[in-house]
Amino acid sequence: xxxxxxxxxxxxxxxxxxxxxxxxxxxxxxxxQALLVVADGMGGYAGGSVASELAVAAVLEVIxxxxxxxxxxxxxxxxxxxxxxxxxxxxxxxxxxxxxALAKMGTTLVLAWxxxxxxxxxxxxxxxxxxxxxxxxxxxxxxxxxxxxxxxDGSINERDVPKxxxxxxLTRALGGSSDVLASMRRIDLLxxxxxxxxxDGLTGALPESCWSGLLGGEASSAEQVRQxxxxxxANQASDNVSVVLLTVL
Amino acid sequence: MxxxxxxxxxxxxxxxxxxxxxxxxxxxxxxxxxxxxxDQMMLGLPGYPYSSVPVAPFWSDAVVHVGLVVSALYLVxxxxxxxxxxxxxxxxxxxxxxxxxxxALMFYHDxxxxxxxxxxxxxGGYLLMLFWLQPRRENLALAESNGVARLQLGxxxxxxxxxxxxxxxxxxxxxxxxxxxxxxxIAIVQERKxxxxxxxxxxxxxxxxxxxxxxxxxxxAALEALAGQSGYPGVDGFDxxxxxxxxxxxxxxxTLGRYEIEREIGRGAMGVxxxxxxxxxxxxxxxxxxxxxxxxxxxxxxxxxxxFREAEAAGxxxxxxxxxxxxxxxxxxxxxIAMDFARxxxxxxxxxxxxxxxxxxxxxxxxxVAEALDYAHGHQIVHRDIKxxxxxxxxxxxxxxxxxxxxxxxADDSRTRTGxxxxxxxxxxxxxxxxxxxxGHSDIYSLGVTLYKLVSGETPYDGDTLASLxxxxxxxxxxxxxxxxxxxxxxxxxxxxxxxQREPDKRFASAGAxxxxxxxxxxxxxxxxxx
Numbered sequence: 001x002x003x004x005x006x007x008x009x010x011x012x013x014x015x016x017x018x019x020x021x022x023x024x025x026x027x028x029x030x031x032x033q034a035l036l037v038v039a040d041g042m043g044g045y046a047g048g049s050v051a052s053e054l055a056v057a058a059v060l061e062v063i064x065x066x067x068x069x070x071x072x073x074x075x076x077x078x079x080x081x082x083x084x085x086x087x088x089x090x091x092x093x094x095x096x097x098x099x100x101a102l103a104k105m106g107t108t109l110v111l112a113w114x115x116x117x118x119x120x121x122x123x124x125x126x127x128x129x130x131x132x133x134x135x136x137x138x139x140x141x142x143x144x145x146x147x148x149x150x151x152x153d154g155s156i157n158e159r160d161v162p163k164x165x166x167x168x169x170l171t172r173a174l175g176g177s178s179d180v181l182a183s184m185r186r187i188d189l190l191x192x193x194x195x196x197x198x199x200d201g202l203t204g205a206l207p208e209s210c211w212s213g214l215l216g217g218e219a220s221s222a223e224q225v226r227q228x229x230x231x232x233x234a235n236q237a238s239d240n241v242s243v244v245l246l247t248v249l
Numbered sequence: 250m251x252x253x254x255x256x257x258x259x260x261x262x263x264x265x266x267x268x269x270x271x272x273x274x275x276x277x278x279x280x281x282x283x284x285x286x287x288d289q290m291m292l293g294l295p296g297y298p299y300s301s302v303p304v305a306p307f308w309s310d311a312v313v314h315v316g317l318v319v320s321a322l323y324l325v326x327x328x329x330x331x332x333x334x335x336x337x338x339x340x341x342x343x344x345x346x347x348x349x350x351x352x353a354l355m356f357y358h359d360x361x362x363x364x365x366x367x368x369x370x371x372x373g374g375y376l377l378m379l380f381w382l383q384p385r386r387e388n389l390a391l392a393e394s395n396g397v398a399r400l401q402l403g404x405x406x407x408x409x410x411x412x413x414x415x416x417x418x419x420x421x422x423x424x425x426x427x428x429x430x431x432x433x434x435i436a437i438v439q440e441r442k443x444x445x446x447x448x449x450x451x452x453x454x455x456x457x458x459x460x461x462x463x464x465x466x467x468x469x470a471a472l473e474a475l476a477g478q479s480g481y482p483g484v485d486g487f488d489x490x491x492x493x494x495x496x497x498x499x500x501x502x503x504t505l506g507r508y509e510i511e512r513e514i515g516r517g518a519m520g521v522x523x524x525x526x527x528x529x530x531x532x533x534x535x536x537x538x539x540x541x542x543x544x545x546x547x548x549x550x551x552x553x554x555x556x557f558r559e560a561e562a563a564g565x566x567x568x569x570x571x572x573x574x575x576x577x578x579x580x581x582x583x584x585x586i587a588m589d590f591a592r593x594x595x596x597x598x599x600x601x602x603x604x605x606x607x608x609x610x611x612x613x614x615x616x617x618v619a620e621a622l623d624y625a626h627g628h629q630i631v632h633r634d635i636k637x638x639x640x641x642x643x644x645x646x647x648x649x650x651x652x653x654x655x656x657x658x659x660a661d662d663s664r665t666r667t668g669x670x671x672x673x674x675x676x677x678x679x680x681x682x683x684x685x686x687x688x689g690h691s692d693i694y695s696l697g698v699t700l701y702k703l704v705s706g707e708t709p710y711d712g713d714t715l716a717s718l719x720x721x722x723x724x725x726x727x728x729x730x731x732x733x734x735x736x737x738x739x740x741x742x743x744x745x746x747x748x749x750q751r752e753p754d755k756r757f758a759s760a761g762a763x764x765x766x767x768x769x770x771x772x773x774x775x776x777x778x779x780x
Contacts, residue, residue: 155720156684163683164683164684165674165677165681171715
């Protein structure tokens with residue numbers, strides 16, 4: 001029987017008037033399962049926030065009820081996750097058709113479904129999931145971005161990333177691409193581990209190397225999340241900043 | 250003002266008090282005794298025996314009542330118009346006339362008409378009205394100077410282009426012809442600025458004050474008809490590429506800054522391009538717009554600043570093969586650049602396999618573009634987006650012009666995430682894709698790809714997604730242009746291959762060197778064709 005502490009926060013950042021991110025989290029009544037979601041919408045005007053909220057709602061709708069079911073087959077869990085991505089895609093596409101003003105909207109989506117000591121992580125786009133173990137921060141997702149591809153094929157190195165002209169372009173996203181097969185992985189969690197889901201507003205304003213000082217210690221999950229977001233705002237976060245943090249007790 | 254406060258503000262007026270007093274006197278019927286006595290005493294002095302007081306005729310009451318009412322009306326209506334100074338002798342004259350009439354009736358007809366009451370009322374009322382006239386005169390003077398000031402303010406604001414504030418300044422003015430004329434001008438300005446909602450409101454305002462003022466009714470009808478159409482700018486305002494509605498004849502042409510918009514001539518990465526006219530010097534201009542409504546305020550500010558900076562830098566260039574930038578400006582949410590209108594067609598019209606230009610023409614064009622680039626690079630200005638679409642060629646005159654110096658990539662860089670709207674990197678140099686410093690060598694690379702495209706209809710790299718295209722440009726060898734056009738002279742192939750080297754240092758040393766190389770190939774080709 002595992003116990004989780006979960007907290008999350010989303011802030012518009014210091015430059016943007018609109019928050020296009022959406023976050024959500026749930027812990028099952030028995031306390032053995034948890035669901036964390038972050039979506040980062042795009043598409044200008046109201047579009048971004050509509051898309052991210054549709055995506056988060058679809059995830060809660062599909063996976064939410066399943067949190068109360070004990071002893072699920074890991075394969076079924078993965079199927080449910082993909083079903084949530086598919087539902088979100090359908091909802092976004094149909095809303096885009098209904099309203100021409102939203103025709104360009106889309107969203108990233110990252111979620112973690114934790115059952116006991118196993119976490120299922122799925123994502124599309126460049127919102128990330130990190131595992132923080134000891135003082136070490138490990139990214140568990142691989143961004144669906146042009147920049148990530150360039151880094152992997154060795155065209156550029158980390159130093160070039162902020163200057164690349166297409167740095168913000170996603171190769172895959174809900175609403176933006178026809179392929180919405182989520183990238184999934186499973187990891188085992190140990191007591192004291194933390195899972196952190198975030199939008200690129202956090203990583204853009206606050207490098208991972210600065211996190212360890214803010215995470216850990218005796219502060220509650222809510223306080224740690226608050227500290228992370230505050231630190232990114234202090235760094236003049238230009239994008240929306242969203243964080244959801246789970247601590248395995 | 251609501252009805253209650255309207256009534257309250259009128260109730261406590263002196264004029265109403267006088268009317269009420271009149272009514273009281275009339276209804277009371279009986280002449281107050283002291284007045285009658287005073288009256289009789291006055292007239293009785295000449296020695297008329299008291300005992301034989303003349304009899305009042307039966308109609309005397311009616312005459313007195315009518316006299317009272319007429320006096321009251323005189324006091325409240327005529328006196329304010331005449332002014333205190335003129336009203337004084339007039340009032341005295343009337344009083345004297347009444348007294349003389351009374352005396353005459355008494356002496357010659359032996360009948361007593363109690364007009365003293367009317368005379369006292371008249372004189373007393375006049376004195377009372379004096380208290381009212383003085384502040385009223387001050388009020389009137391104030392109101393008049395206020396009206397004049399508002400009119401001047403309105404004119405000034407309108408001259409500064411602040412039409413809405415000008416309209417607000419005139420709102421409280423009484424509707425004279427001058428005021429209506431100015432309101433009309435304001436509405437026209439709003440209409441030109443495409444603020445059709447506001448213009449319609451201004452027209453309605455004029456109509457409320459004067460139904461037949463000039464052609465206001467017609468203009469309003471035209472505006473309302475426009476509002477019914479789809480794409481009405483007051484309604485959507487969403488699409489970054491939305492066009493200005495060019496309204497029908499009964500509306501004024503829209504303007505951007507001082508330029509009158511004639512029609513839309515194209516759509517670029519940033520916004521719509523219009524054909525415009527500078528009415529001051531009757532010059533035709535192309536106006537590129539950058540629509541900032543699509544960006545958040547801070548982003549838009551930075552974007553505009555960069556747009557203007559680049560446009561001003563380009564404005565320093567003066568070369569026959571570079572489109573001249575005349576002016577930059579801002580109007581509502583549009584930033585714009587007014588530039589020379591280059592006649593002809595973009596080279597992208599000649600870059601499909603079946604529509605290619607003859608090789609000699611292509612070499613000549615590219616050679617001239619290279620020369621112009623050499624000139625710009627000499628002024629430390631890099632184009633950053635050389636491609637067939639940014640080179641205008643006029644087949645009739647053979648003229649070649651490069652357009653969009655420095656500005657083409659601005660919107661691309663800032664538009665986030667939605668990859669589909671961004672320009673393709675087909676012509677972008679590897680160093681540009683990597684985010685390294687962009688120099689004249691990048692323009693040489695892009696011009697090399699342009700030459701490749703113009704002779705073959707294809708590009709050296711081809712990818713169905715941005716990611717794969719980027720990968721190829723950065724890592725793969727280009728497809729040889731001979732794959733598409735095996736008969737292409739070796740000299741041209743060498744030109745292209747040298748220009749599109751991945752390493753900037755391996756390309757031509759300068760755009761000038763490239764131009765020279767092109768000229769040499771061109772001469773050799775012409776000689777070969779001739780011999």
